Amino acid sequence: MEGNSKQEKGKKSRKLTFNIIIGISLFLIIGVCVYGFSVYRSVANTLNSTHEPLNHEVSKNRDLKINFSEQDSISILLLGVDERESDRGRSDSLILLTVNPKDQSSKMVSIPRDTRTEIAGQGKEDKINHAYSFGGVETTIETVEDFLDVPIDFYIELNMESFKDIVNALGGVKVNNAHDFTYDGKRFPEGQLQINGTDALKYSRMRSEDPRGDLGRQDRQRLIIQAVINKGANIKSLANYNDFLDVIAENVRTNLTFNDMKDIQSNYKAARQNIQQVQINGEGTEINGVYYYVVSQSVRTELSSMLKQHLNVN
Structure with a gap:
């Protein structure tokens, strides 16, 4: 990870990889509990506005379309996008979420x-x-x-600029911090912490003081994801849910329809209680002066086999 640290020098103006922002959408698809007509209508309008279908309905790695009522396992690619004025931008956060409702489990794979x-x-x-x-x-x-040799059924894309607003709209989140550190003038002691959007941003950025470097930072980002899922799992707990929905409408795009999300909520909700974090093992190296994270073919094959088994595909 030392090579990575060197490559990151001089890049402070770039947006950070905010894996945590992805968790905002997860409660909508595997944990939301709407109640009352006014809230239901607000959620429906919000999610309808986020819908952007793909050019294909079924992944090239699948034979049939997903059937939610039969509880087919599903995969969702979560993207945190750093949008820029001069170009399309980059997906500085990539997480593959696989959900198997029959064994009530989910896997969350962070892709460096x-x-x-x-x-x-x-x-x-x-x-x-x-x-x-x-x-x-x-x-x-x-x-x-192609990289993982597994189907991707759905995607959820979020504009990373909305991070602080989303966490604040949730009223902050709680995390159990394993490593005492200070970053950008803010101390994060060991133990359970209640943090707002600004602090969550700082909490997810630090890596130089973490003994595990970028891997430790990814762990903290995933802690925020799960905290957001748990906090947002019941929308009636949010005093200012309209503010939250406004942020979602402006910053989320997905090929999931509102009806898809309702079906997932009905048939897949239990899977959010058992989320396994999966690390992709690799090595940092420079090629022609550019830093890359290189993953061996054997690691890719092992990871692909695990995900295929979880998704019940060949």
Whole structure:
């Protein structure tokens, strides 16, 4: 991870990889509990406004369309996008979520943004987060499918600029912090912490003081994800849910329809109680002066086999 730290020097102006922002959408698809007509209507209007279908309905790695009522296992690619004025931007956060409702489990695979792989349709290898700049969500999905050799059924894309507003709209979140540290003038002592949007941003950014470097930072980001899922799992607990929904409407895009989300809520909700965090093992290296995170073929094969078994696909 030392090589990675060196490559990050001089990049302070860049947006950080906010894996935590992804958790905002998870409660909508596997934990939301709407009540009363006015809240139901607000949620429906919000989620209808976020719908952006893909050019294909079924992944090339699947034979049939997902049947929610039969509790087919599903996969969702979660993207935290760093949008820029001059170009399309990059997906600086990539998490593959697989959900198996029959064994009531989910797996959350964080894909390091510097992972070196072939970019779909480009005929060359590059950092996996660059796929978004070449062809948006479609190219990113195809690239991740090729990298892991698994189907991606759905996607949820979030604008990373909305991070602080989302966490604040939830009234902050609680995390159990394993490592005492100070970052950007804020101390995070060991133990359970209640943190707002600004503090959650700082909590997720630090890596130089973490003995595990970027891997430790990813762990803290995933802690925030689960905290957000738990906090948002019941929308009636949110005093200012309208503010929360406004942020979602402005910053989330997905190929899931509102009816899809209702079906998932009905048939998949128990799977959020057992979320396994999955780390992709690799090594940092420089190639032609550029830092990459290189994942061996054996690691990819092992990971692919595990995910295929979880998704019940060949």
